[in-house]
Amino acid sequence: xxxxxxxxxxxxxxxxxxxxxxxxxxxxxxxxxxxxxxxxxxxxxxxxxxxxxxxxxxxxxxxxxxxxxxxxxxxxxxxxxxxxxxxxxxxxxxxxxxxxxxxxxxxxxxxxxxxxxxxxxxxxxxxxxxxxxxxxxxxxxxxxxxxxxxxxxxxxxxxxxxxxxxxxxxxxxxxxxxxxxxxxxxxxxxxxxxxxxxxxxxxxxxxxxxxxxxxxxxxxxxxxxxxxxxxxxxxxxxxxxxxxxxxxxxxxxxxxxxxxxxxxxxxxxxxxxxxxxxxxxxxxxxxxxxxxxxxxxxxxxxxxxxxxxxxxxxxxxxxxxxxxxxxxxxxxxxxxxxxxxxxxxxxxxxxxxxxxxxxx
Numbered sequence: 522x523x524x525x526x527x528x529x530x531x532x533x534x535x536x537x538x539x540x541x542x543x544x545x546x547x548x549x550x551x552x553x554x555x556x557x558x559x560x561x562x563x564x565x566x567x568x569x570x571x572x573x574x575x576x577x578x579x580x581x582x583x584x585x586x587x588x589x590x591x592x593x594x595x596x597x598x599x600x601x602x603x604x605x606x607x608x609x610x611x612x613x614x615x616x617x618x619x620x621x622x623x624x625x626x627x628x629x630x631x632x633x634x635x636x637x638x639x640x641x642x643x644x645x646x647x648x649x650x651x652x653x654x655x656x657x658x659x660x661x662x663x664x665x666x667x668x669x670x671x672x673x674x675x676x677x678x679x680x681x682x683x684x685x686x687x688x689x690x691x692x693x694x695x696x697x698x699x700x701x702x703x704x705x706x707x708x709x710x711x712x713x714x715x716x717x718x719x720x721x722x723x724x725x726x727x728x729x730x731x732x733x734x735x736x737x738x739x740x741x742x743x744x745x746x747x748x749x750x751x752x753x754x755x756x757x758x759x760x761x762x763x764x765x766x767x768x769x770x771x772x773x774x775x776x777x778x779x780x781x782x783x784x785x786x787x788x789x790x791x792x793x794x795x796x797x798x799x800x801x802x803x804x805x806x807x808x809x810x811x812x813x814x815x816x817x818x819x820x821x822x823x824x825x826x827x828x829x830x831x832x833x834x835x836x837x838x839x840x841x842x843x844x845x846x847x848x849x850x851x852x853x854x855x856x857x858x859x860x861x862x863x864x865x866x867x868x869x870x871x872x873x874x875x876x877x878x879x880x881x
Contacts, residue, residue, distance in 0.1 A: 540573060540606035543826035546736030547607065548599070548818045549727055549766075551707055551720065552591035552743065553614040553699050557643050558582035558668055565615045566709070566719045570731050572607045574600035581610060584672055586640070587810075589699040590614075591742035595815050602806070602842035603819030605826055609727055609735070613709070613720055616643055619701040622694070627652075629689045633678040641697030642666075642674035648693040649676060649684075658684055707743045708752045721749075724756045728764065735766045736832070737821065741812040745773035747790040754794045765796060769814040772801040772869070775849035780860055784867035793868070800870045802854050804843035804879065810851075813872060813881075816841050820881055836881055843879040846872040 549568065556562040563569045563580040571577040577596045587594040592610055599608050620643065628635035644666050649658045658664055663682030667675050676692065678684045709720015718726055727735050738757050743749045753768035760766060770792060777786045783801045786792075792799045800813035820836040846854040854872075856864075861873040873880055 540600060540604050541823070541826040542572070542607065543605055543822040544607065544733055544736075545825045545832040546818075546821045547609065547727075547733050548595075548737045548739055548822065549609040549611070549724055549735045550592060550595045550818075551611045551613060551723075551738075551740045552595070553589065553702050554592040554610075554612040555582035555584040555590045555641060555672060555697065556612060556614065556616060557641055557697055558584065558672060563610070563612055565617075566611065566613055566717070566723060568609045568611050568723050568727050568730055570607055570609050570733070571596075577608070577610065581612060584640075586672075588742070589641075591740075594741055594811060595739065595818070597809070598811055598815045598842070599819050599822070602816075603823050605819060605822040607733075609731070609733075611720075611723055613706045614697065614699055614702050616695075616697060619698055620695045621698045623696065624693050625654075625691045626694075627689060628676065628692055630676075630678055630684070630687050633680075633686065635676045635690065636669065637674040637676070637692060637694065639696045640672045641699070642668075643695045643697065644674065646693075646695040647674065647676075650691045650693075652689045652691060654691055656683075658682070658690075704743060704746045704749050707740050707746075707749050721752050721756050725761055728761050734764050735760055737767055737769055737818055739769045739814055739818055741771070741815045744768070744770040744812075744814060747792075750790075750792060750797070754797050757796050758794070768794070768797045769817055770797055770799055771803075771812050771814050772799060773849070774802045774847075777801065778848055778852070780854070780856060780864060780871075783864060783869055787867065787869060798870055799868060801864070802872070803847050803849065804841055804872050805845045805847050806843050810847060811843070813870065816843065817870060817881055838875075838880050840877060841872060841879045841881055843872060846874075846879070 559582040560579045584590040647666050663684050665677045709722045750770045757766045757768045824836045825832045864871045
């Protein structure tokens with residue numbers, strides 16, 4: 522047998538890695554989704570178990586605007602970056618409630634197409650009329666409504682229909698407004714009239730629905746709100762009277778910008794439960810920015826999967842899918858090992874660029 526000395530490189534064909542399954546730390550994630558772009562939209566306030574990226578996108582849609590649509594951040598991280606499954610997703614954005622209306626938006630066809638001004642358009646609400654409003658055109662006969670890569674609705678004239686070429690049209694429609702979703706929607710409760718569970722109250726429905734015990738509860742983009750975090754911890758501490766899990770929460774990087782201020786914010790806002798992981802700052806991979814709680818969940822599940830789905834190994838000092846740490850405004854954070862150790866000593870999980878890359 523020949524021994525090689527020094528460094529050698531061997532190339533192997535790339536492949537799409539299927540998700541590895543880890544249910545010991547099953548993440549249950551609450552947030553908002555662009556359901557107008559979903560092929561089979563998941564019902565509002567209903568836990569949905571997803572084992573693949575395709576399943577998640579089919580039911581919750583796709584958007585690069587993670588500030589508006591927080592669930593897709595988690596979908597991208599968990600399935601595409603960490604390649605782990607499953608996950609339970611809960612969308613609280615209600616198209617019947619969290620919407621705005623547009624009347625008479627003027628568009629002119631160019632090459633038989635016109636793009637509407639707003640994202641989040643609810644396709645079934647689109648009404649296309651002639652410029653003077655005297656003619657109402659028929660969908661799928663006179664025109665089609667599709668979506669471009671930016672999530673904007675595109676009106677396409679059908680040559681067999683009655684819309685004139687290069688016409689100016691008036692369009693009415695409703696569109697999703699994620700800014701109308703509040704912390705109260707994430708917190709949820711039980712509807713006194715219908716008895717329906719909403720928001721974080723649905724954590725108690727995961728085991729009855731799927732016979733899987735929640736291992737983590739998350740609400741990226743919302744868990745920096747002390748009111749949301751408090752309910753996350755309360756629900757995580759007693760699931761169905763039998764189980765407990767951990768709440769992965771974030772410190773707001775728009776407010777807390779120095780590592781020396783994180784511990785004080787944590788104590789002041791009572792992010793102190795033993796059932797709570799507190800994360801600061803955010804992490805990025807090239808142009809994509811993730812809440813640290815999002816990537817921590819992927820790291821925990823990946824670690825469990827590598828240990829036969831037994832949650833005994835810590836994700837500490839294991840590789841994140843990141844090449845930087847940032848604040849909300851994009852300011853880069855580069856902590857030294859001593860600074861990271863200080864945060865760890867205060868019960869705060871952070872990101873450190875150490876030997877082998879960025880680690881939790």
